[in-house]
Structure formats: C-alpha cells, structure tokens
Amino acid sequence: MSWIGDFIQQIPNVESISLYIGIILSIGVGIAIALLIRAVLRRGFMPRLPRHIYNPIEKIVIYSVIIVAVISALAPLGLDLSGLLLTGGVIGVAIGFASQTVISNALSGVFIYMERMVKVGDPIRVEDAEGRVIDITLFSTVIRCWDGYIVRVPNSKVFDSLIYNFEKSPIRRIALKVGIGYGVDIDLARRLIIGVMEEHPYILVNPGPEVFVDEFGDSAIVLNVRCWAPSTVWFDVRKYLLEAIKKVFDKEGVEIPYPQRVVWIREDK
Amino acid sequence: MKIVGDGEYRAGEAYVKLDGDKLIIGDRYTSRELIVSRGTEVEVRPVEPLHVPKNLTENLLIRLEKPLYTVEPMMTWVKAPYELEVRLNGSSIAYLSPTRVKYYLYGDVVEGVLCRYHETGVYDGEPGDTDGEALIRLLVTRVSKPMEYLLIPLENISVWEDDGKVYYNPILIEASGDELIIKVVDRDPHKITLYEVPVLGEEYEEKWRYRI
Numbered sequence: 310m311s312w313i314g315d316f317i318q319q320i321p322n323v324e325s326i327s328l329y330i331g332i333i334l335s336i337g338v339g340i341a342i343a344l345l346i347r348a349v350l351r352r353g354f355m356p357r358l359p360r361h362i363y364n365p366i367e368k369i370v371i372y373s374v375i376i377v378a379v380i381s382a383l384a385p386l387g388l389d390l391s392g393l394l395l396t397g398g399v400i401g402v403a404i405g406f407a408s409q410t411v412i413s414n415a416l417s418g419v420f421i422y423m424e425r426m427v428k429v430g431d432p433i434r435v436e437d438a439e440g441r442v443i444d445i446t447l448f449s450t451v452i453r454c455w456d457g458y459i460v461r462v463p464n465s466k467v468f469d470s471l472i473y474n475f476e477k478s479p480i481r482r483i484a485l486k487v488g489i490g491y492g493v494d495i496d497l498a499r500r501l502i503i504g505v506m507e508e509h510p511y512i513l514v515n516p517g518p519e520v521f522v523d524e525f526g527d528s529a530i531v532l533n534v535r536c537w538a539p540s541t542v543w544f545d546v547r548k549y550l551l552e553a554i555k556k557v558f559d560k561e562g563v564e565i566p567y568p569q570r571v572v573w574i575r576e577d578k
Numbered sequence: 579m580k581i582v583g584d585g586e587y588r589a590g591e592a593y594v595k596l597d598g599d600k601l602i603i604g605d606r607y608t609s610r611e612l613i614v615s616r617g618t619e620v621e622v623r624p625v626e627p628l629h630v631p632k633n634l635t636e637n638l639l640i641r642l643e644k645p646l647y648t649v650e651p652m653m654t655w656v657k658a659p660y661e662l663e664v665r666l667n668g669s670s671i672a673y674l675s676p677t678r679v680k681y682y683l684y685g686d687v688v689e690g691v692l693c694r695y696h697e698t699g700v701y702d703g704e705p706g707d708t709d710g711e712a713l714i715r716l717l718v719t720r721v722s723k724p725m726e727y728l729l730i731p732l733e734n735i736s737v738w739e740d741d742g743k744v745y746y747n748p749i750l751i752e753a754s755g756d757e758l759i760i761k762v763v764d765r766d767p768h769k770i771t772l773y774e775v776p777v778l779g780e781e782y783e784e785k786w787r788y789r790i
Binding site for chain 2: 539
C-alpha cells in the first residue's frame with residue numbers, strides 16, 4: 310500500500326497550486342504590460358520612424374519586458390537569479406563600452422528621424438558633404454554628392470553638425486554681385502536687371518526682387534542683386550540670371566568693367 | 579476644341595497649329611514641332627494653371643488691381659489664368675500657358691505657401707475681351723476690410739470652355755473676422771444669383787446665400 314502514500318504525496322496541495330497559478334498570472338500580466346507598451350510604441354513612434362528602425366526597437370523593448378516579467382515570476386520557486394543578473398550586467402557593460410559608437414549612431418539616427426530636419430530626397434550640406442540624401446539607415450546617412458560621389462556620414466556626426474537643408478523652405482534667395490562702370494547710369498542698370506528678373510517665371514513677385522549699390526569698388530560700382538525663387542528650381546534660376554544680365558548689358562551697352570591699373574612712369578629730369 | 583485636318587487654335591500667347599503632318603505647338607516658354615499622321619485628332623482643352631513651366635503649386639493667388647470692399651452682398655467678375663492641355667487621340671502631350679507665369683509666396687519664408695500669381699481688374703459685367711484669360715464669377719457676401727488678394731486652392735475647381743470663353747466655377751467669399759472664407763460653388767456662373775433668405779435676429783450676416 311506504500312504506492313498509495315507516494316501518490317498522495319505527489320498530488321500538489323492547495324498552497325503549491327496557488328503558487329503555480331500566481332506564477333502563470335504574473336507572466337500573463339508581464340505579457341499584457343508588454344503588449345500595452347507595444348501598442349503605445351506603435352501609436353507614438355511607428356508613424357515617425359521607418360520600419361527598419363522601428364522594428365528592432367520594438368522587439369528589444371518587448372522581449373526585455375517579457376524576460377524581466379518571467380524572471381520575476383519564477384523567483385518564488387527559489388530560483389536564484391542574482392548570479393544571472395550579475396553576469397548579464399557585466400556582459401551588458403562590456404558590450405556597452407564596445408558598442409558605444411554604434412549605439413550613439415543608432416540613437417542619433419532615431420533623433421534625426423524624430424526631428425524631421427532631413428529626409429530622403431532632400432538636398433543638404435553636412436560638413437564637407439553636399440548633395441541629395443539617398444538613404445537614412447539606423448547608423449548612417451548616405452548622400453549622393455553633386456559630383457556623383459556617394460558619401461556615408463555616421464548619424465552621430467550628422468546629429469552634431471550644422472545641417473543645411475536647401476529645400477526645407479519653399480523658396481530660397483539668390484544673391485549676386487554685378488559690377489558696372491563708373492560712367493554707367495545706375496538707374497538704367499537697375500531697370501535692366503529688374504526687367505530680366507520680372508520676365509523670368511520662377512523669380513517671385515513676392516518677396517520681390519531688389520537691386521542696390523553695394524559698394525564702390527576699385528574698378529566698378531558693385532550692385533547687389535537679390536531675388537527669391539522656389540527652392541526646387543533655385544539653381545536653374547541662378548544659372549540663367551547671371552547669363553541674362555550679361556546679355557542685356559551687352560545689348561544696351563552697359564559696361565561691366567574688369568580690374569584696371571593706371572601706371573605712372575616717373576620721368577627723371 | 580478639336581482640330582482635325584489643317585487648322586489652328588490660338589489663345590493669348592499659346593498656339594496649336596496642325597499643318598498637314600506637322601503639329602506646331604508653343605507658348606512664351608516653349609515651342610515644339612511634331613510629325614503626326616494624317617487624320618490625327620488634336621484636342622485642345624482648358625485646364626487649371628498648374629503645369630507650366632513646372633508643377634510647383636496647387637494654389638492660385640489673384641491680386642485685384644483695385645481692392646474690393648463691400649458691406650452688402652455683391653456679384654462681380656475677375657480674370658484668372660488657365661492652361662491649354664494638348665491631347666493627341668486622347669493622350670496628353672503638352673500644356674501651354676496663354677499668359678505670362680509668375681509665382682508669389684503667401685506668408686513667411688518658412689511656413690508660406692507658394693502660389694501661381696495673377697493680377698486682374700474687377701468687372702461689374704462679364705468682360706467681353708478675355709484673350710488668354712479665364713473668367714471667375716465672385717459672390718461676395720461681405721468683407722470686413724478691403725480685399726486685395728484671393729487665394730484659391732485649385733484642386734477641386736473646374737475649368738471649361740463655353741462659347742469661346744473659359745470659365746472657372748464661381749467662388750463664394752465670406753468674411754469671418756479678418757479671414758476670408760473661399761468656397762467653390764458647383765454651379766454655372768451665368769445662372770447663379772444672390773437672394774435674401776429671411777432669417778431671424780442676429781444672424782444678419784448669414785442671410786445671404788446663392789442659388790441657381
């Protein structure tokens with residue numbers, strides 16, 4: 310009859326059943342919290358971050374919460390997890406030191422996305438790299454420079470640098486300096502330049518173009534020519550404008566002088 | 579308008595000429611010559627001014643040469659730009675602008691809205707001379723200060739040709755404080771009239787409406 314006693318001993322008592330139920334409930338609550346955090350993340354960050362950046366972040370956060378919940382739930386069974394936590398902590402610190410740059414770039418990538426200062430397709434200048442952004446990954450921003458080079462800039466560098474985004478505003482100013490001879494009628498030159506700018510479709514009516522004397526140079530009166538154009542066609546307009554001003558000046562006989570030196574030759578008496 | 583065989587269509591500075599197997603199209607900004615087979619059907623139709631020289635905006639800003647101020651409801655006409663879409667056997671091949679194109683930034687440099695720009699007079703009756711310009715009928719209920727600019731989103735507006743003239747949908751302008759509320763009215767501009775809807779009390783400003 311000893312087998313009956315063994316069997317009765319193996320039947321879990323009420324205390325241990327409630328312990329197991331408690332563990333299962335704790336894990337369940339942990340999973341529920343993880344799902345809640347996921348919902349909050351999806352609502353707050355998913356629309357702002359690209360998929361390839363958001364997905365790993367979500368997975369890291371969710372699995373961390375679940376692991377912590379499971380470890381905490383199993384603690385009443387007498388599992389001593391302090392050693393595991395200690396080992397994990399030491400490994401974490403080591404990995405942290407080793408991957409400081411990687412994490413810095415990754416966080417900078419997230420902040421660049423959240424700040425929305427730069428997006429794929431924008432023409433930008435970051436430090437010495439100037440061109441159009443063709444990709445923003447978790448760790449770097451890839452720029453196709455105007456001369457065709459592909460430049461990879463680590464995100465931490467992008468985040469720390471001055472970023473010039475040339476199409477963030479709908480319009481952009483063009484500023485040119487044009488020299489005219491001292492004998493030229495300033496009003497005539499101004500009228501001709503304004504005429505060229507009014508004729509061009511992309512040079513805006515508002516803010517309007519302006520031409521004013523900037524300085525009396527060594528060999529020319531320097532006019533400052535300013536106008537605004539839509540950012541997307543800024544370079545085309547700038548290219549056109551210099552050439553058109555030269556042509557209209559040639560046509561109307563307005564002199565664009567070049568540097569001159571008057572040389573006096575001393576005559577010994 | 580359709581051109582089959584030899585024919586020519588001109589509006590302002592835009593032209594479409596079909597001469598045998600040669601199709602010549604152009605405006606102030608472009609000029610092209612195409613070889614087409616005989617019997618090709620060329621269709622020219624007015625559209626919103628969004629494409630020439632390049633699609634940069636979907637808003638039109640009209641500046642009134644003389645600002646308009648009224649405390650009473652009134653109806654008036656203004657001129658607006660449009661473009662011609664050239665289609666060959668149903669496929670679009672070009673857009674032409676009968677008038678000069680200019681742009682205007684409404685608002686500040688960072689947050690402002692880029693608009694296609696046009697200047698116009700204000701006309702009591704329907705203008706007869708409209709070469710290269712379309713007509714818009716304005717229904718102004720009341721404005722709180724002289725109105726000099728009209729910003730019209732072009733995304734939901736229609737442009738069509740009727741008896742040699744080009745029309746936009748009529749536009750209803752209502753004042754709300756210092757703001758103007760601009761509504762596109764889906765009606766024939768010739769058949770729309772203002773009339774008084776009897777309402778009570780303080781809703782005076784609400785009592786004018788439009789009807790067919």
